[in-house]
Amino acid sequence: MYSYTDFDAAFVAERNRQFRAQVERRIAGNLTEDEFKPLRLMNGLYLQLHAYMLRVAIPYGTLNGAQMDTLALLAEKWDKGYGHFTTRQNIQYNWPELRDIPDMLDALAEVQMHAIQTSGNTIRNVTADHFAGATADEVADPRPVAELLRQWSTDHPEFQFLPRKFKIAVTGAEQDRAVIKAHDIGIQVVEKDGKIGYRVLVGGGLGRTPMIGKEIASFVPQQELLPYVEAVVSVWNLLGRRDNKYKARIKITVHEHGIEDIRARVDARFEETRKAFDGTDLAIFDEIKAQFAAPAFRNAPEDDFTAAYDADPVFRAWADSNLSAHKAPGYAIAQISLKAHGATPGDATAEQMRVMAQLARDFGHDELRITHEQNVVLPHVHKSDLPQVHKILKAHGLATANIGKISDIIACPGMDYCALATARSIPIAQEIATRFDELKIENDIGELKIKISGCINACGHHHVGHIGILGLDRAGVENYQITLGGDATETAAIGERTGPGFPAEGVVPAIERIVETYMKERTSPEETFLQTFRRTGMAPFKTALYGEEAGKKARAA
Incomplete structure (x- = not known):
């Protein structure tokens, strides 16, 4: 993984020094909160519902054991003992004191981490396939x-004061695990005629006006990626709306002008930007690539894994749910669920962070990943070590076997923390997970992704949930809209609204009726919820939620 150069370390240290002085001026009363706001946002500091919130960058979701240990230190020393991993592959601390923020940033710098550009109208943390x-x-x-x-x-x-925030995601596979179609720019590594290049999408996004990104270039050669991306952002920086923040994102610009017009403008601008790149970026890219060499995978028998899998049904359930195929023989990718039934999705205690850090050092080539689905990954674990890994995870409440299942819920902090939220997200997620654990049908349901947002900003990705839940305020009462059929993968789709919303106490019964309908309608246990919905359409689910008349209208439509 990437290691800081002397320039990187000096840059972060200087930013921290500057911000320490700004914090001191704010505490002394020499800066008003309005004057302080743009300064704190440049350094990942928000003022939330109850306290300041620090958002720490985990670029493309990759970190090592020492870095995870430091995240644990921040939680334990300067917060309430836990942190919240987000859908941007970052971590948030919801209770720090303003006076402690500079010390937190200095501690992060010691392990090559920072909070720069995790907020504000700039290019945010770049995310990637976990x-x-x-x-x-x-x-x-x-x-x-x-x-x-x-x-x-x-x-x-040029890009520190954009019309709005700007998000980029990158994947190297045809299977999209990075939600590239819901980003301002989505980049897919592709190969053409034996050469590596990039397919570029533009104008995706969720929030108030959800849209699926459109292809602007099918193949950008490797040496031209940076000037091409710079051309895209530059065009939007000039065209983007600054009179209305709700229409400022690039998805609105693409929608208003059309992809053909945007492509023509980008191509014209690209002719200019490519001249400004003298090849330095390519030399830097070569240096970067050398730091991402694969670890030294070992060759060992898998007997311990096979014995545990055959003898222990708990381990077998975890292996079936939480392990994925690895490119190296004898290895597996192990996902650690931060979604124990009834827990807050994405939260990890300082103790749990330290456990994961040690597992990475002992069994995972000192590497961890944070997923946009608010879980943690040990990307390189030899199968012979997995029984021991599972045993340690189980002892610390981290061995829930539910990856991709109904209790593996994405949820934003909602009204428990966020000043923008209009409804709670966390309690709804907890109630759903607890209920289906009680019903003991989670495994029978199979893959089903629920995503919950506490407001229209859609930090919980509800638009692309197989079942999406959006919490709103209706005359002072929390009301939850439900959408079905969303998809965050390479076949991305925005979910369809079922109809009128439900009060908080009606959400879990509504989800039960949706699941019951799916299990009744599916053609076999292998047919997933999304496959069933795409085959049947909305009608049977409307009938289950609102009655036969609503179902008839859906079928007629």
Whole structure:
């Protein structure tokens, strides 16, 4: 993984020094909160519902054991003992004191971490496939590209005051685990005539106006990616709406102008930007790629794994749910669920973070990943070590066998923390997970992704959930809209709204009726919820939720 250069370390240290002085001025009363706001946002500090919140960058979701240990230290020393992993592959601390923020940032800098550009109208933390470098289905590891984009975008003088925030995601595989179609720019590593290049999508996004990204270029050669991306952002920076923040994102610009017009403008701008790149970026890219070499995988028998799998049904259930195929013989990708039934999705205690850090050192080539689904990954674990890994995870409440299942819920912090939220997300997620654990049908249901947002900003990705839940305020009462058929993968789709919303106490019964309908309608236990919905349409689910008349209208439509 990437290691800081002397320049990187000096840059972060200077930013921290500057921000320490700004914090001191705010505490002394020499800066008002309005004057302080743009300064704190440049350093990942928000003012939330109850307290300041610090959002720490985990670029493309990759970190090592020492870095995870430091995240644990921040939680234990300066917060309430836990952190919250987000859908941006970052971590948030919801209760720090303002006076402690500079010390937190200095502690992060010691392990080559920061909070720069995790907020504000700039290019945010670049995200990537959490299986990158480990999965056999990728053309190439996308993380070097993500790191190149991170370095290019950090403090880019033209892009520090964009019309709105800007998000980039990168994947190296045909199977999309990075939700690239729901980003301002989505990049897929592709191969053409034996050469590596990039398919580029533009104009995706969720929030108030959800849209699926459109292809703007089918193949950008490797040496032209940075000037091409710069051309895209530059065009939007000039065209983007600054009179209305709800219409400022690039998805609205693409929608208003059309993809053909945007492509023509980008191509014209590209002719200019490519001249400004003298090849330095390519030399840097080569240096970056060298730091992402695969670890030294070992060759060992898998007897311990096979014996445990055959003898222990608990281990077998975890292995079937939480392990994925690895490109190296004898290895597996192990996902650690932060979704124990009834727990807050994405939360990890300081103790749990330290356990995961030690597991990475002992069994995972000192590497961890954070997923956009708010879980943690050990990307390189030899199968012979998995029984011991599972035993340790189980002892610390981290061995829930539910990856991709109904209790593996994405949920934003909602009204428990966020000043923008209009409804709670966390209690709804907890109630759903607890209920289906009680029913003991989670395994029978199979793959079913529920995503919950506490407001229209859609931090919980509800638009692309197989079942999406959006919490809103209706005359002072929490009301929850349900959508069905969303998809965050390479076959991305925005979910369809079922109809009128439900009160908080009606959400779990509504989800039960949806699941019952799915299990009744599916053609076999192998047919997933999404497959069933795409085959049957909305009608049977409307009938289950609102009655026969609603179902008839859906069928007629």
